[in-house]
Amino acid sequence: MQKQEKIVQMFNEIAPSYDKANRILSFGIDTKWRQDAIKRVQKHINKDDLVIVDVACGTADMCALLKNIKHTKLIGIDPSEGMLKIAKQRFSDIDFKQAYATALGLDDESVDLITISFGFRNVVEKEQALKEFKRVLKKDGILLILEFFKREKGGFIAKIRDFYLKNILPSIGALISKNKQAYEYLPNSIDDFYSNNEFKEELKQLDLELLEFKTYSFGVSSLFIIKK
Ligand SMILES: C[S@@+](CC[C@H](N)C(=O)[O-])C[C@H]1O[C@@H](n2cnc3c(N)ncnc32)[C@H](O)[C@@H]1O
Numbered sequence: 074m075q076k077q078e079k080i081v082q083m084f085n086e087i088a089p090s091y092d093k094a095n096r097i098l099s100f101g102i103d104t105k106w107r108q109d110a111i112k113r114v115q116k117h118i119n120k121d122d123l124v125i126v127d128v129a130c131g132t133a134d135m136c137a138l139l140k141n142i143k144h145t146k147l148i149g150i151d152p153s154e155g156m157l158k159i160a161k162q163r164f165s166d167i168d169f170k171q172a173y174a175t176a177l178g179l180d181d182e183s184v185d186l187i188t189i190s191f192g193f194r195n196v197v198e199k200e201q202a203l204k205e206f207k208r209v210l211k212k213d214g215i216l217l218i219l220e221f222f223k224r225e226k227g228g229f230i231a232k233i234r235d236f237y238l239k240n241i242l243p244s245i246g247a248l249i250s251k252n253k254q255a256y257e258y259l260p261n262s263i264d265d266f267y268s269n270n271e272f273k274e275e276l277k278q279l280d281l282e283l284l285e286f287k288t289y290s291f292g293v294s295s296l297f298i299i300k301k
Contacts, residue, residue, distance in 0.1 A: 077173070077197040081152045083258060084131070084195075087250045088155030092132050094249040094256075098242055103134075106219060106289045107190060110296045111138050114186065114217045117284055117298060123185045126150060126209070128174050128202075129192020133160035136167050139188065150177060151192075174202035179209045190219040194262045203279055207301055216281070216299040223268040230291035235260060269295055 074082065087094070095103070121143035127135045130149030139147055149169045151157050157169050172178045174189070174196045187206050196202045206216050224231040238260040246256025267275060269286070276283055276299060285298035 080195050080197070080258075083252070083255045084153040085155035087252050087255045088132070088153065088159055090250040091156065092134075092159070094246055095134075097249065098245060102290060103191070103294075106294055106296070107135060107138055109289070110188075110190070110217060110219050110298075111142065113285060113287070113296065114188075114215060114298055115142060117215055117300070118186065120185070124148075124183060125186045125188070126177070126179065126184050128177070128187055128189040128206075129195065130160060130169065131156045131192065133163050133167065133169075135188055135190045136160070136164060140164075140167065148179075150174075175205050177205055177209055181208055182211045182214075184209045184214060185211055186215050186217065188217040188219075190217075191221070193218055193220050194266045199267075200275070200279070203275070203281070207279065207281065210301040212301065214301045215284070216297075216301070218297040218299070220295060220297075221263050221266070221293070222272065222295045223263055223266050224292075225268045225270065228292045230293060234293045235263070238263065272297065 123142065123144040124146045125139055125142065125144050127139060127149045130136055130151045133149055136147060136149045147167055149160055149167055150172050152171060152173045154171060157171055160169050175198050187210060193199065210216065224235055242259065243253055243256040247253035273283060282300040283297065284300050287296045
């Protein structure tokens with residue numbers, strides 16, 4: 074199995090316990106980050122007939138909040154059948170679609186807002202995904218990325234985050250999901266990911282404009298609001 078397929082298979086396996094594990098392991102703090110991110114992105118959008126796509130939607134935590142923004146279409150996209158099954162059970166009024174971030178199966182310039190929360194790290198071909206987001210976004214369309222970025226030098230609180238993720242989270246995650254490997258994957262995926270500054274450089278390379286950047290909880294997670 075290829076690396077990307079293995080990652081998706083892992084999400085299939087933990088899907089039934091994902092929501093419970095997430096709430097316990099994150100102490101619910103992720104909801105506050107998501108709410109703030111959505112409040113901020115709305116300041117950059119001045120239309121209400123929005124087409125919104127939540128990529129790597131998982132069990133639809135982000136869609137649950139995006140539903141409250143005025144829109145004409147909201148689509149949740151994820152390659153994991155297991156995660157989508159839960160999402161569909163939670164929200165029968167949202168369209169869900171099985172696809173990878175690198176091949177969304179959407180028309181060129183058809184989307185106003187793409188969000189991806191705690192999902193971009195799992196995409197193996199990240200640059201390809203950014204190009205795909207750029208392709209489907211309308212002119213001046215917005216991309217919101219909420220994610221755990223790699224710690225930069227001196228990031229003391231992020232150091233504590235990494236200790237928690239490496240030494241505490243896998244055991245608790247294993248207890249809840251019976252899948253320790255999946256929860257060991259999380260810290261490793263952060264080590265392999267961009268730092269905030271590396272990602273800012275990547276955006277420049279792809280000619281994407283950074284509108285807003287913010288870190289939450291002293292650098293534990295980061296928000297990027299980007300314009301095509
Ligand atoms: C940690 S969950 C996050 C789910 C949700 N966005 C949230 O905030 O709770 C990561 C999600 O990324 C999805 N994923 C993994 N590889 C992906 C890819 N290449 N393209 C899109 N989504 C992917 C997984 O299936 C999983 O549902």
